[in-house]
Amino acid sequence: MRPGSALSFLTIVLLAGCAATNGSPGVATSTVASPGAYGGGVVSKSRDPGGSLDPTPGSLDVRTYRGGDTRAGVMPGPGPDGQPLIRWTFEAGAPIGSQVAVVGGVVYVVSTDGVVHALDLDTGTERWKSSIGAETFASPSVVDGLVIIGASDGSHAFAVTDGSPAWFTPETGDVHGCPAIAGHTAVFASHSGTATALDTKTGAVLWSRPMRAADDSSVAAADGVAVLGLQNGVVVALAIADGTERWRSDTGDGARVGTLAVADDRVFVPTLDGGSAGSRHITALDLATGHLLWRFASPGDKPAYAPAIADGRAIVDGEDGSVTALEPATGAVLWQSKAPGRVEIVAAIADGVSYGASNGGVAFAIDATTGAERWQIPIQGIPYGAAVTSGLVLIGTSTGVLYAIGGTLP
Numbered sequence: 001m002r003p004g005s006a007l008s009f010l011t012i013v014l015l016a017g018c019a020a021t022n023g024s025p026g027v028a029t030s031t032v033a034s035p036g037a038y039g040g041g042v043v044s045k046s047r048d049p050g051g052s053l054d055p056t057p058g059s060l061d062v063r064t065y066r067g068g069d070t071r072a073g074v075m076p077g078p079g080p081d082g083q084p085l086i087r088w089t090f091e092a093g094a095p096i097g098s099q100v101a102v103v104g105g106v107v108y109v110v111s112t113d114g115v116v117h118a119l120d121l122d123t124g125t126e127r128w129k130s131s132i133g134a135e136t137f138a139s140p141s142v143v144d145g146l147v148i149i150g151a152s153d154g155s156h157a158f159a160v161t162d163g164s165p166a167w168f169t170p171e172t173g174d175v176h177g178c179p180a181i182a183g184h185t186a187v188f189a190s191h192s193g194t195a196t197a198l199d200t201k202t203g204a205v206l207w208s209r210p211m212r213a214a215d216d217s218s219v220a221a222a223d224g225v226a227v228l229g230l231q232n233g234v235v236v237a238l239a240i241a242d243g244t245e246r247w248r249s250d251t252g253d254g255a256r257v258g259t260l261a262v263a264d265d266r267v268f269v270p271t272l273d274g275g276s277a278g279s280r281h282i283t284a285l286d287l288a289t290g291h292l293l294w295r296f297a298s299p300g301d302k303p304a305y306a307p308a309i310a311d312g313r314a315i316v317d318g319e320d321g322s323v324t325a326l327e328p329a330t331g332a333v334l335w336q337s338k339a340p341g342r343v344e345i346v347a348a349i350a351d352g353v354s355y356g357a358s359n360g361g362v363a364f365a366i367d368a369t370t371g372a373e374r375w376q377i378p379i380q381g382i383p384y385g386a387a388v389t390s391g392l393v394l395i396g397t398s399t400g401v402l403y404a405i406g407g408t409l410p
Contacts, residue, residue: 053181062102062387065139065178070262071220073308075388077350080407084377087406088124092117096396098139099385108140108147109402116158124404130163132156139178144200150175150188157203167203172196180221182240187226189215195228195238207243211236217259227267229257235269249290253279263309264328272303282316284331294331308349313368315354317343323366337371340364350388357383357395363405379403
């Protein structure tokens with residue numbers, strides 16, 4: 001981590017990660033993208049929006065952080081084809097500390113000053129914006145016709161059509177990450193150390209449970225279970241229906257746990273800073289029991305973040321600039337590669353390609369099968385998580401700029 005103002009920004013956004021106003025629009029700049037070529041006017045083929053937010057075959061939507069409630073980093077794609085170029089940029093007016101959501105050809109991006117922007121996916125033109133009225137580092141989730149966002153003063157929901165406020169629930173406390181959503185239940189974790197379930201349509205509290213430690217990351221979910229990573233190195237699984245604790249597993253490291261990923265009946269746990277030397281690992285736990293399955297030591301004892309998991313590979317980006325492919329069942333190293341600079345964001349994967357960005361100002365793509373670099377392109381600022389859909393990679397940064405990276409081929 002670096003000193004100064006960037007430290008506070010990164011420390012908060014990496015753990016994740018009111019009234020509507022009709023102010024002046026943000027600034028969008030567009031280059032050579034032709035209308036309709038990159039997802040505008042897409043008719044969403046997603047499942048019932050009241051269901052899980054995990055990806056649906058044939059859909060181009062990215063409804064929540066890391067592509068779905070499992071947080072496995074799987075994106076609908078496709079990514080850019082040919083050589084990369086900046087299709088458009090959007091200036092939010094404040095740092096962007098979260099990943100965007102994309103539904104039906106509309107991009108939902110939240111800046112840290114608490115402003116929600118709805119943009120046209122083709123051009124970056126702003127359709128509406130609304131103010132949360134509080135600082136936020138959480139990524140938006142889109143469900144039941146609402147954009148749902150956690151903030152420092154609680155949780156908020158806005159209508160996707162025009163940004164009008166739908167509900168506000170302060171009982172969730174200070175939320176830095178995304179809730180896990182199943183049916184019409186959203187499970188939030190908070191800095192104050194509670195897990196709270198809300199009705200997605202109304203914001204009504206369904207249940208609340210103390211966790212005994214803060215959780216500034218996003219909640220993962222699968223098979224009716226919400227899984228939370230706490231700042232004291234503990235992972236907790238709760239029944240989404242009523243908050244009953246299914247199991248509690250101590251990683252043994254004492255280090256802060258980042259956002260988890262769930263795949264193949266396993267929970268992938270990144271232990272980050274705060275522990276002793278040698279405490280930084282990717283640990284795999286059994287989803288049903290919480291029992292330890294395997295552990296991978298992060299290269300150079302630097303933090304490594306939750307993997308993107310698809311096609312028998314778990315792609316892990318690390319702060320030392322390493323990119324590692326692990327075998328999900330055993331943790332065995334399949335290949336290791338080098339990113340163009342220090343990486344402090346989670347990987348995203350689509351169609352056999354892993355996407356990321358470095359603090360050195362480079363967005364990049366790596367072949368998930370071989371580890372060979374596909375391309376890289378300069379961007380500015382400290383990046384956050386990437387969303388990949390409709391021929392674009394969408395990445396926001398600490399400069400307040402959202403980049404839409406496309407390719408030279410339509």
